[in-house]
Amino acid sequence: MAVTALLPLVLTVLVGRGTANTHWSYSGPTGPQNWGKLHIDGNQCSSDSKQSPVEILTDYAIYSRRLDDLEFMLYHEPLRNPYIVNNGHTAMVVEEDSPRFIERGGLPGKYIFAQLHFHWGSDNTRGSEHFVDGRQYPMELHLVHYKEDYGSVAEALRNSDGIAVVAVYFEVSRKHNNQYMNLISELQNIRTMSDRGVPIQRQIVLNNLLPRRSKDFFRYNGSLTTPPCSEAVIFSLFRETVPLSAGQLEQFRKLRVGNETSPVLVDNYRPLQPLRGRTVLRNFRSSARPQTEVHVGLVSLLLFLLASGGGWWRECGLLSI
Numbered sequence: 001m002a003v004t005a006l007l008p009l010v011l012t013v014l015v016g017r018g019t020a021n022t023h024w025s026y027s028g029p030t031g032p033q034n035w036g037k038l039h040i041d042g043n044q045c046s047s048d049s050k051q052s053p054v055e056i057l058t059d060y061a062i063y064s065r066r067l068d069d070l071e072f073m074l075y076h077e078p079l080r081n082p083y084i085v086n087n088g089h090t091a092m093v094v095e096e097d098s099p100r101f102i103e104r105g106g107l108p109g110k111y112i113f114a115q116l117h118f119h120w121g122s123d124n125t126r127g128s129e130h131f132v133d134g135r136q137y138p139m140e141l142h143l144v145h146y147k148e149d150y151g152s153v154a155e156a157l158r159n160s161d162g163i164a165v166v167a168v169y170f171e172v173s174r175k176h177n178n179q180y181m182n183l184i185s186e187l188q189n190i191r192t193m194s195d196r197g198v199p200i201q202r203q204i205v206l207n208n209l210l211p212r213r214s215k216d217f218f219r220y221n222g223s224l225t226t227p228p229c230s231e232a233v234i235f236s237l238f239r240e241t242v243p244l245s246a247g248q249l250e251q252f253r254k255l256r257v258g259n260e261t262s263p264v265l266v267d268n269y270r271p272l273q274p275l276r277g278r279t280v281l282r283n284f285r286s287s288a289r290p291q292t293e294v295h296v297g298l299v300s301l302l303l304f305l306l307a308s309g310g311g312w313w314r315e316c317g318l319l320s321i
Contacts, residue, residue, distance in 0.1 A: 022040050024226075027267070032270050042158075044229045044230055050222055050278065051223045052129070052130075052223045052273060053130040053269070054275050054278075054280075062279055063284070063286070064219075067105060067217075068104055069215045069283070070103075070105030070236060071104045072206070073100060073102065075100055079098075079200070080095060082199075083199055084186050084189065086194060086255050087193060087195070088265070089257075090268055091117065091187060091190060092117040094114070094115045095113065100113035101113060102164060105217070106283075108147075109147050111146060111148065112148050113143065113206070114144050116209070117142055117144070120140075120267075121139070121266060128140035129270055130169075131272060137241065138170055139169075139249060140167055142165050143166040143206065144163065145164045145165070158230075159232055161234060165234070166210075167235060167236070167237040168209065169241045170241060170244050170249070171241045171244075172244065172245070172246055177248065180242075182202035182203055183202075183204055186201075186202060190255065192255075192256045192259050193265075210242070211242055214240035216240065217282070218237040218282050219235065219280070219282070222234075222278075223273075225269075225270045239282075
């Protein structure tokens with residue numbers, strides 16, 4: 001594949017349709033607060049329906065038996081002729097015509113791998129797009145897939161179940177994560193922004209980028225977190241984090257939004273969006289608050305209210321006797 005052929009795919013997969021000639025950023029006049037004003041086909045950034053990212057609250061997420069384990073097919077094999085690019089918004093790895101896909105896990109079909117990219121902060125106190133129980137992590141990985149039935153990312157973005165994103169959070173570790181050494185070593189080749197992808201010389205295996213032990217994940221329906229913010233994304237967010245050393249995280253902060261004299265590329269995450277009545281599911285039983293404890297607490301409350309003679313219930317209009 002010619003390197004120049006990569007650009008249309010990169011722009012389409014990351015930011016959707018119609019953004020190639022539209023400037024946007026993560027701060028200032030073209031920042032998230034004004035994304036909804038951008039003249040982009042199908043712009044949904046000002047929608048308050050199903051926007052992302054959101055905060056995940058473990059105890060309020062609903063356990064669903066229908067969410068079996070996600071199946072990552074051919075994730076154990078190295079990427080074929082992948083490219084890496086700094087497009088001024090993120091560091092992205094692309095595999096064209098990928099044979100890799102995910103299925104099951106409650107997904108309504110088979111989803112083909114398209115690309116992966118990262119969101120990170122200017123320091124280790126922030127960076128992830130989603131929050132979990134009030135916590136923001138220093139970085140978040142998005143593995144982007146499109147539904148096979150739609151044939152392309154562009155077509156998938158027109159459908160509410162078109163895109164499946166698997167998200168991974170990172171925590172700071174004292175040790176380097178050897179599984180990420182190959183990918184992070186490639187960052188030195190994309191220090192400045194370019195519309196041309198750089199062929200990756202080292203072996204990249206997607207399985208090595210995922211959490212090692214747990215298959216627990218959260219699930220909700222949302223949107224692209226960049227313009228045009230298409231509400232076409234099924235998010236699966238791993239509960240277990242991946243460790244990276246402070247030095248490894250720092251390599252991402254050496255990238256630039258433009259040329260060598262431009263600002264560094266940091267804090268490339270969208271602010272939290274309201275849930276607006278959406279349900280967040282999980283495929284695991286919460287360890288923080290077992291269901292038995294919730295039931296016991298509810299019974300104790302009912303017994304207390306009954307023992308009070310029903311006065312409080314009458315005041316609140318909950319009893320008609």
